[in-house]
Amino acid sequence: xxxxxxxxxxxxxxxxxxxxxxxxxxxxxxxxxxxxxxxxxxxxxxxxxxxxxxxxxxxxxxxxxxxxxxxxxxxxxxxxxxxxxxxxxxxxxxxxxxxxxxxxxxxxxxxxxxxxxxxxxxxxxxxxxxxxxxxxxxxxxxxxxxxxxxxxxxxxxxxxxxxxxxxxxxxxxxxxxxxxxxxxxxxxxxxxxxxxxxxxxxxxxxxxxxxxxxxxxxxxxxxxxxxxxxxxxxxxxxxxxxxxxxxxxxxxxxxxxxxxxxxxxxxxxxxxxxxxxxxxxxxxxxxxxxxxxxxxxxxxxxxxxxxxxxxxxxxxxxxxxxxxxxxxxxxxxxxxxxxxxxxxxxxxxxxxxxxxxxxxxxxxxxxxxxxxxxxxxxxxxxxx
Amino acid sequence: xxxxxxxxxxxxxxxxxxxxxxxxxxxxxxxxxxxxxxxxxxxxxxxxxxxxxxxxxxxxxxxxxxxxxxxxxxxxxxxxxxxxxxxxxxxxxxxxxxxxxxxxxxxxxxxxxxxxxxxxxxxxxxxxxxxxxxxxxxxxxxxxxxxxxxxxxxxxxxxxxxxxxxxxxxxxxxxxxxxxxxxxxxxxxxxxxxxxxxxxxxxxxxxxxxxxxxxxxxxxxxxxxxxxxxxxxxxxxxxxxxxxxxxxxxxxxxxxxxxxxxxxxxxxxxxxxxxxxxxxxxxxxxxxxxxxxxxxxxxxxxxxxxxxxxxxxxxxxxxxxxxxxxxxxxxxxxxxxxxxxxxxxxxxxxxxxxxxxxxxxxxxxxxxxxxxxxxxxxxxxxxx
Numbered sequence: 191x192x193x194x195x196x197x198x199x200x201x202x203x204x205x206x207x208x209x210x211x212x213x214x215x216x217x218x219x220x221x222x223x224x225x226x227x228x229x230x231x232x233x234x235x236x237x238x239x240x241x242x243x244x245x246x247x248x249x250x251x252x253x254x255x256x257x258x259x260x261x262x263x264x265x266x267x268x269x270x271x272x273x274x275x276x277x278x279x280x281x282x283x284x285x286x287x288x289x290x291x292x293x294x295x296x297x298x299x300x301x302x303x304x305x306x307x308x309x310x311x312x313x314x315x316x317x318x319x320x321x322x323x324x325x326x327x328x329x330x331x332x333x334x335x336x337x338x339x340x341x342x343x344x345x346x347x348x349x350x351x352x353x354x355x356x357x358x359x360x361x362x363x364x365x366x367x368x369x370x371x372x373x374x375x376x377x378x379x380x381x382x383x384x385x386x387x388x389x390x391x392x393x394x395x396x397x398x399x400x401x402x403x404x405x406x407x408x409x410x411x412x413x414x415x416x417x418x419x420x421x422x423x424x425x426x427x428x429x430x431x432x433x434x435x436x437x438x439x440x441x442x443x444x445x446x447x448x449x450x451x452x453x454x455x456x457x458x459x460x461x462x463x464x465x466x467x468x469x470x471x472x473x474x475x476x477x478x479x480x481x482x483x484x485x486x487x488x489x490x491x492x493x494x495x496x497x498x499x500x501x502x503x504x505x506x507x508x509x510x511x512x513x514x515x516x517x518x519x520x521x522x523x524x525x526x527x528x529x530x531x532x533x534x535x536x537x538x539x540x541x542x543x544x545x546x547x548x549x550x551x552x553x554x555x556x557x558x559x560x561x562x563x564x565x566x567x568x569x570x571x572x573x574x
Numbered sequence: 575x576x577x578x579x580x581x582x583x584x585x586x587x588x589x590x591x592x593x594x595x596x597x598x599x600x601x602x603x604x605x606x607x608x609x610x611x612x613x614x615x616x617x618x619x620x621x622x623x624x625x626x627x628x629x630x631x632x633x634x635x636x637x638x639x640x641x642x643x644x645x646x647x648x649x650x651x652x653x654x655x656x657x658x659x660x661x662x663x664x665x666x667x668x669x670x671x672x673x674x675x676x677x678x679x680x681x682x683x684x685x686x687x688x689x690x691x692x693x694x695x696x697x698x699x700x701x702x703x704x705x706x707x708x709x710x711x712x713x714x715x716x717x718x719x720x721x722x723x724x725x726x727x728x729x730x731x732x733x734x735x736x737x738x739x740x741x742x743x744x745x746x747x748x749x750x751x752x753x754x755x756x757x758x759x760x761x762x763x764x765x766x767x768x769x770x771x772x773x774x775x776x777x778x779x780x781x782x783x784x785x786x787x788x789x790x791x792x793x794x795x796x797x798x799x800x801x802x803x804x805x806x807x808x809x810x811x812x813x814x815x816x817x818x819x820x821x822x823x824x825x826x827x828x829x830x831x832x833x834x835x836x837x838x839x840x841x842x843x844x845x846x847x848x849x850x851x852x853x854x855x856x857x858x859x860x861x862x863x864x865x866x867x868x869x870x871x872x873x874x875x876x877x878x879x880x881x882x883x884x885x886x887x888x889x890x891x892x893x894x895x896x897x898x899x900x901x902x903x904x905x906x907x908x909x910x911x912x913x914x915x916x917x918x919x920x921x922x923x924x925x926x927x928x929x930x931x932x933x934x935x936x937x938x939x940x941x942x943x944x945x946x947x948x949x950x951x952x953x954x955x956x957x958x
Contacts (some may be wrong), residue, residue, distance in 0.1 A: 235882060236885040237881045267881050269910035301878065302879070480945075480953070485953065485954060494650065494687040495686070497793070498619060498791065501619040501791070502618075509620060525651055527651070527652070527689075565864075566945055566947045566949075567947065569865050570871040570872030
């Protein structure tokens with residue numbers, strides 16, 4: 191399951207006591223080799239949490255022996271002391287597993303601006319090391335949840351004999367430059383660090399980077415890919431990249447499906463753009479329009495709000511050439527009233543908004559959620 | 575009151591029947607001269623409503639005899655027919671007042687993508703022309719309301735003998751490049767079109783352009799300034815510009831105070847920026863962060879969300895030099911935990927978030943609102 195679907199990995203998830211709720215809050219993923227190549231992608235937020243700064247540094251070596259992840263605290267905006275806490279965590283993992291701390295990535299998620307309770311966390315590391323198991327992937331996925339209502343895992347197995355599997359957490363502060371989330375993907379394919387890096391960057395660019403639940407970018411986003419080489423099979427490059435992409439896409443879709451307070455998963459498809467960058471920009475601008483997100487929550491095919499959003503971008507298009515469909519009904523044609531809006535059925539959880547710019551051949555898809563009273567409720571009461 | 579505070583103007587507000595609610599929905603403002611100089615500022619949205627396209631063209635002449643405004647329909651995304659509707663409205667006003675349609679500005683507000691009921695609107699113009707009165711400013715301000723709970727007027731009188739007065743509507747889709755709104759400002763000062771244009775652009779740049787209730791830019795934003803010259807006093811340039819700014823600032827503050835579903839008015843002050851543009855960019859980015867807006871709704875001084883927002887900008891700053899205060903308590907110092915968050919009192923309607931970037935001497939203020947379940951409710955049920 192998840193990070194232990196591929197051979198050569200053990201994992202665990204335990205209740206260290208970091209969270210007041212008493213639910214599992216510490217996960218460990220260990221690569222037993224024989225290979226240790228790894229790659230990582232991190233938040234593009236300039237305010238980076240201590241574990242992100244640490245793990246970025248560790249990944250420069252292209253090797254990971256283990257990943258330790260905690261929920262219950264983001265260890266962001268915690269100054270020099272916060273960085274020392276991350277370092278101490280990696281050291282404790284290294285000691286427990288007899289590996290170098292310089293090959294241990296650290297991930298944290300939770301409230302910003304609060305120090306982690308190290309007197310609780312460090313004993314938790316010992317506990318997690320003792321609980322490591324070849325079928326521990328599910329326990330690990332459970333231990334990294336914050337406001338997630340379900341844990342998220344995915345996997346793909348190649349007929350060639352290797353597997354890619356992963357786990358993710360994230361339910362709020364989901365926006366590009368990686369949705370707010372922690373993701374660990376493992377594989378038993380025999381792949382080097384450069385191949386992993388290329389596959390991971392290619393995959394995140396069109397999956398996690400195109401999930402934008404609430405426009406808010408986190409300080410802690412981390413996606414890691416570890417290869418044990420335990421299958422002893424060197425994968426075909428394209429097939430491997432596609433498997434990593436598929437696992438990332440599956441996990442990204444699960445993140446949207448479990449976003450805080452959401453009642454709709456919205457697929458924004460922009461076609462006919464002059465360039466892919468412009469397609470992404472337009473799709474993201476639509477995805478961030480609060481008025482449209484409210485309208486979709488109310489199952490109101492208010493295409494005027496789609497046009498008002500598109501009009502704020504600098505993408506190439508002519509206003510009187512824009513077509514917009516909601517769930518397949520072209521309610522706006524040529525920038526004006528199109529087919530009967532009463533034909534639109536928005537009763538399902540998934541809603542598709544399609545905008546054709548008629549300015550070229552490029553296209554992109556961004557996923558978002560509706561804006562609901564439950565979102566407001568969850569996020570107005572989070573830290574108190 | 576409002577647009578009739580200055581001499582030389584008459585106004586009216588009537589119930590034409592455009593709105594199903596049966597509340598006033600058509601306003602007329604007439605300049606009786608002797609001067610007719612005017613200026614206008616319009617939405618920067620590339621999707622412009624028909625009345626915006628019309629009025630921009632009219633204002634090129636620098637003269638206005640009258641302004642007709644309707645609520646109950648935005649006449650946006652209504653194609654060539656929608657533009658003909660606007661033209662016909664201006665013609666009917668021209669005929670009723672014996673002025674050229676080419677000196678009649680038209681403003682519309684309401685749902686996008688729906689044609690106006692011209693069979694109701696045009697007789698309404700006749701009715702409004704008959705109701706014109708020297709004290710009609712309040713009736714006009716009432717007739718342009720959509721989801722506004724109160725009508726908005728402001729005025730400033732100079733010891734030199736001239737007055738600037740205005741009215742505004744707008745309660746949702748409030749964002750820069752003008753908050754979604756219609757604003758008419760009048761003056762009896764003897765000012766030419768160039769002076770009006772300079773004063774109006776200077777005023778909107780730091781008032782309406784820095785109101786960002788929900789990040790959503792409208793297709794219909796219009797701010798007009800008309801001068802009758804009826805005081806026969808040529809104003810001091812700086813004093814006049816300040817009076818126009820003060821009226822715009824007063825109206826902008828009223829818009830924020832009446833924003834859809836809001837329970838807090840949030841003043842985002844960014845100081846220590848390298849440039850004013852960067853200060854505005856950082857302030858606007860903070861103002862658009864849904865998670866922070868939810869936190870403030872919950873009276874939670876969650877400064878981590880302020881830092882996470884700042885970190886997504888490209889403004890000059892060092893992460894470990896950022897200070898953030900909420901209602902005067904510096905809860906974040908040096909990018910990390912500052913003073914005790916329990917000292918922050920957020921019980922009032924107005925909340926001040928101050929971010930000092932320590933990167934220069936520039937500053938800017940942007941106003942926004944909290945994000946509430948009522949906002950979601952109003953905007954998920956708007957067009958249905």
